[in-house]
Amino acid sequence: MTKWVYSFGGGEAEGSREMRNLLGGKGANLAEMASLGLPVPPGFTITTEACNFYYANGQEMPEGLTEQVEAALARLEEIQGKSFGGGELPLLVSVRSGARSSMPGMMDTVLNLGLNDDTVEELAKSADRRFAYDSYRRFIQMYSDVVLGVDHHEFEAILEEERDTRGVAGDTDLSADDWVEIVKRFKALVDEVHGAPFPQAPRDQLWGAIGAVFSSWMNARAITYRRLHDIPESWGTAVNVQAMVFGNMGEDSATGVAFTRDPATGEKALYGEFLINAQGEDVVAGIRTPQYLTEKARTEAGSDSPSLETLMPEQFAEFLAHSNRLEEHYRDMQDMEFTIERGRLWMLQTRNGKRTTRAALKIATSMAEEGLISEEEAVMRIEPTSLDQLLHPTLDPKAERTVIARGLPASPGAASGEIVFSPDRADFLTKEGHTVILVRLETSPEDIQGMVSARGILTSRGGMTSHAAVVARGMGKPCVCGAGALKIDHKTNTMLVMGKAYHEGDLITIDGATGEVMEGRVAMLQPEVSGDFAKLMVWADRTRRMRVRANAETPEDARAARDFGAEGIGLCRTEHTFFQDDRIVAMREMIVAEDAESRRSALAKLLPLQRQDFLELFQTMRGLPVTIRLLDPPLHEFLPKGEHEIAEVAEAMGADPARLRDRILELTESNPMLGSRGCRLLLLHPEIPEMQTRAIIEAAQHAARLTGEPVVPEIMVPLVGMLGEFERVKAVIDATAKEVNASGEPKIEYKVGTMIELPRAAIRAREIASAAEFFSFGTNDLTQTTFGISRDDAASFLTHYQELGIIEKDPFVTIDVDGVGALITLSVREGRMGRPDLKLGICGEHGGDPASIRFCEDAGLDYVSCSPYRVPVARLAAAQAVIGKKTASSETA
Structure with a gap:
């Protein structure tokens, strides 16, 4: 049985x-x-x-x-x-x-x-x-x-x-x-x-x-x-x-929650709260203000209530001994619950404690240095996506601030937003595009969706182990608890403090690291990778095999990528730079031009702008690889819309608005995402890859002269499905590069490759690799074309698919291993048969997703590329993928 x-x-x-x-x-x-x-x-x-x-x-x-x-x-x-x-x-x-x-x-x-x-x-x-x-x-x-x-x-x-x-x-x-x-x-x-x-x-x-x-x-x-x-x-x-054991049987009874280290900072010190004559739910519910366990914590907080260390020294000493033993036994920070019933200590629970990312980094690196765990174990202790908590702005210490209340610093980070008093309003307003701070007397499990939607959480009750504090820390959201000066009335949706009433929609800022609540919006600072964060990244970099690049088009993004440890640019989407006011008109002129001469005239206006774009990227990356994707716009994104825009473009071109309107109708496509874009556009109008190649090679020459370091651009042809498409565009690239190299110094070496984003390209990878020097998997479009669904419209049914169990995860968030992944695996194998030294990477949004990065490691890719602010996430996930494979291999053996 x-x-x-x-x-x-x-x-x-x-x-x-x-x-x-x-x-x-x-x-x-x-x-x-x-x-x-x-x-x-x-x-x-x-x-x-x-x-x-x-x-x-x-x-x-x-x-x-x-x-x-x-x-x-x-x-x-x-x-x-x-x-x-x-x-x-x-x-x-x-x-x-x-x-x-x-x-x-x-x-x-x-x-x-x-x-x-x-x-x-x-x-x-x-x-x-x-x-x-x-x-x-x-x-x-x-x-x-x-x-x-x-x-x-x-x-x-x-x-x-x-x-x-x-x-x-x-x-x-x-x-x-x-x-x-x-x-x-x-x-x-x-x-x-x-x-x-x-x-x-x-x-x-x-x-x-x-x-x-x-x-x-x-x-x-x-x-x-x-x-x-x-x-x-x-x-x-x-x-x-x-x-049952009872902590509410009199003054010799108590109940509490404790961590073997500070879950907010990672400091190695017993941390927690308790209540005399209380049951466990009284501590976490925030109904009564708890007391500190240790004299040190009580003194630092300036509390007048005695600590457990003072009130019950024998029980405290016994609990401290059990805490130390449990941390050594589990080799991790423990979250414990205990009850003292009529002077007798009972241990009710222990588990690996939830902690902020900053605390997790501190605990992992400290335990490795203490010899409790290895460096590899420390690397595995950090959830890669949790690093997002450290990769977003914090309050500028120089900024003026009007502090209206102080509470407990329950979950670090800072956030500004509009006050909302209910979880439903938080969810609704966030979907409407608002940034909100959820303000409650205290939170409960029923508030979970509103807590997810809010940028930060503020409560007037509760301690560091209350529901709001624990859940916010797990989500990586700023949280201030126990701000007792706030008088919150959920019936009238008002927050009264210092004689002033605040209503829904009023702006406040909270700092979960200090417990401060401030009126209005406060300036923020960008984060830095330093201290324990930098130390763990060094350990991760020793371990990982794959390189990590960034998707970037602007010098600002490129600098952020370098600061976060990017080893190159894996995707520069050139069309993203053409939406600026000084470029959009010329871009439209080029698109609606009816002959090559008119297109060349418009492209001549864009050439110096593109050249400057690439120069700044090459200078910022200083010799690191930079992959530049040639123009890949669905043309409808750039076409003028409405009479005003048509008249503006017509005036700039010296054209008749009515004729221009007819030309726009000629260019309109039923399904532009699968229409005249990518290599198809480049084949129809070879003057486009001519201009872009000239801009790339000239910029590389200038950057090499300025920096004294060699620049090797990687020029990527998008949306290739057939070898013939790639060969014809590559011929234009090679001819233009040869011409530029002949007339300037230094001579620039370059690579030409393609983006694998169509199932046919994946299937015919060996043939395409005979001409292409690298592949970059554009998994956004590869997922769309494999599933036959639009990423922009899929939300209406993918959630339902998940609820029905048809799919486990959104394939646009995590690679669909069985379908899209199978095509990538096939493409890797066939591509390297066609060219053994073929360089392989991924540049879709999946490049910053840890589960997808594990797949990329298994598939044998050389690098992943992601948004600049996901680079540390990808570096850590790439290391964990290697350690995970090693562990699985040893367990199998």
């Missing part, structure tokens, strides 16, 4: 951390901690396979699960000396989700399960009546929300009414009798809304909670989170059932 349940606790466990795919991250780590002899409340884990069975079989539980759960419950009762469902010492449990990849707050949890009208009285005898009924009301509220579908706001309304009636400010002021009355009202609400009494049988409660945790794997926020973090639906979630 399939084993669905694995027990842990009492100094032993049936599982281990290596079983996270089966037990989920939480279950695997609970088992590991139990095996290490740490004080873990005992329990059991229902496997992810059971979850997958549940969904594959009409939400039915697998055969044998009931019996295995009963056996695990009996073991749990024996270890705890308590009885589940009755007796003088009732056993209460928590029921939590646990996917193999951490998804904080995305799925459902139930605490204090096992309480009913009888067991609450037994609990009151062994503890405190007020505590017992407070725990019961928490259970009813949580269970009813998660399992029975009674909205938690309805319970909150009752609580608010009871506080007002009794004239108290918070829950701690309510007496035992108050809680008894509230429990009655809660149960009445359940009966009314749910249509049945609140379940009293603990086993019914347990199975209801297990089913709810499985079901929460497919709730809207979990689906959104999985999509954002590339977590497959097929992974499923485990369910962890664990004996």
Whole structure:
């Protein structure tokens, strides 16, 4: 029979951390901690396979699960000396989700399960009546929300009414009798809304909670989170059932969250928060202001509240020892939850902690230097796309700023934007083109889509481990939490601070590194690759095989590319420079010209401009390779539109507007993306490659004279599908280059290659390589022509395809390995048969996507080219691809 349940606790466990795919991250780590002899409340884990069975079989539980759960419950009762469902010492449990990849707050949890009208009285005898009924009301509220579908706001309304009636400010002021009355009202609400009494049988409660945790794997926020973090639906979630321990049993009890290093900066120091006489959800919910764990942190923050180190020195020392042991054991920064129940410390969870990218770099490089991990392991620890967090502007320290409030620096980075008060508005306005800052009292998992859309997040409540802080750090978004001076009213959509009201649409700036909230927009600075970032890049560069180039047309982009470590330009799209005001008219003259002489006249105006463009690129790259793609515009992008533009072009050409209008109609194409563009345009009008080649070679000569370094341009012919097309355009290039070289110095060597962006070109690669010296895969168009879909229009159905499971990822974001990838692999093999020294690269948007870069490494490409600000991402991903291949090879051996 399939084993669905694995027990842990009492100094032993049936599982281990290596079983996270089966037990989920939480279950695997609970088992590991139990095996290490740490004080873990005992329990059991229902496997992810059971979850997958549940969904594959009409939400039915697998055969044998009931019996295995009963056996695990009996073991749990024996270890705890308590009885589940009755007796003088009732056993209460928590029921939590646990996917193999951490998804904080995305799925459902139930605490204090096992309480009913009888067991609450037994609990009151062994503890405190007020505590017992407070725990019961928490259970009813949580269970009813998660399992029975009674909205938690309805319970909150009752609580608010009871506080007002009794004239108290918070829950701690309510007496035992108050809680008894509230429990009655809660149960009445359940009966009314749910249509049945609140379940009293603990086993019914347990199975209801297990089913709810499985079901929460497919709730809207979990689906959104999985999509954002590339977590497959097929992974499923485990369910962890664990004996309850209570941090809210008096002043000798506490609960907290801690990291073995600072998750915002990476500093090697215990970092976290706790609350006396509280349950775990009180810490992360932001309802109460937490206290600092260490005296050092308390002093630096200027807090008057005592630290755990001062209040409970023995428990703190024990927790510190466990923290150090766990970090050494896992060889990574740990995120831990703990509870102190009547002076006894319990370790509830450990996992590799989420951290900012800056902290991740610090932790990885520090651990490598400490000898905990190798340099290659440090390189593998950083998610390449997370480097985007460091490749965007930060606040200019010299800029004037009007600080209106200060909170906790929960997630570094800075952002300016319009205030919005609801996640839906954040999502809507972002889609309308606005940049917004989501302002909330506190965030909850339901806010996930708005948090994704917002540029930054600001809350008036919560600490460094609140939901807003944890999720924002994972997304790489700036976040300021606990800005208590802000009075936020979600009913009127206003934020009041320093006597001034701010409304939706008002501009503010937040700095997640300092916790400052500022009025208006503040100037930003461009980032630099330095410190730990630069150190890791050096390690990555030692490891990677492929070169990394940048797509760039302007000197500014080229300089940024060099600053970020680009090793050349892999794609200069010459048509992108023709949209400027001083060029567009001449470009239009050339396109609508009716004879070669008129075209040459227009091109003569563009020649010096193109020559200057290329000169600046060659000077900036100083001897590094520069690939220049000849003109490749769908002509409709440049044609004048409307009477005003037609009249303007006609005047510049000295032409009749009516005749020009007729000429434009002649040039109009039904499908311009597959029309007179690329090599077809160059063949129809050879004066175009003549002008561009002249500009390239003359610019290379000038750059070589200025810099004293050789310049070897790579001239790329676009949209080739047949050898004959390439040969004819290349003949024009060679003849023009020969003429320019004959009349100037130094003599410029150059390469001529093509862009592989049509399936026919990929299939006929051996033949084309007989004439072409390099291939650059234009995967944007290759994806369009392979699938037969337009990138600009695909969004209307590709998302639906992903939801249906037809495709896993958007093929315009990550290379479709089975289709487009197969064509690339074929082209690489056939191309090198035609020319063994053929240089191969990729210049589509996929060049900055880590998954696509892994494919490029496997395919044997020489380089990838991406946008300048993705260059560090590509450098790291290229190194990880090499390490990944090496690891896979050793595991196979």
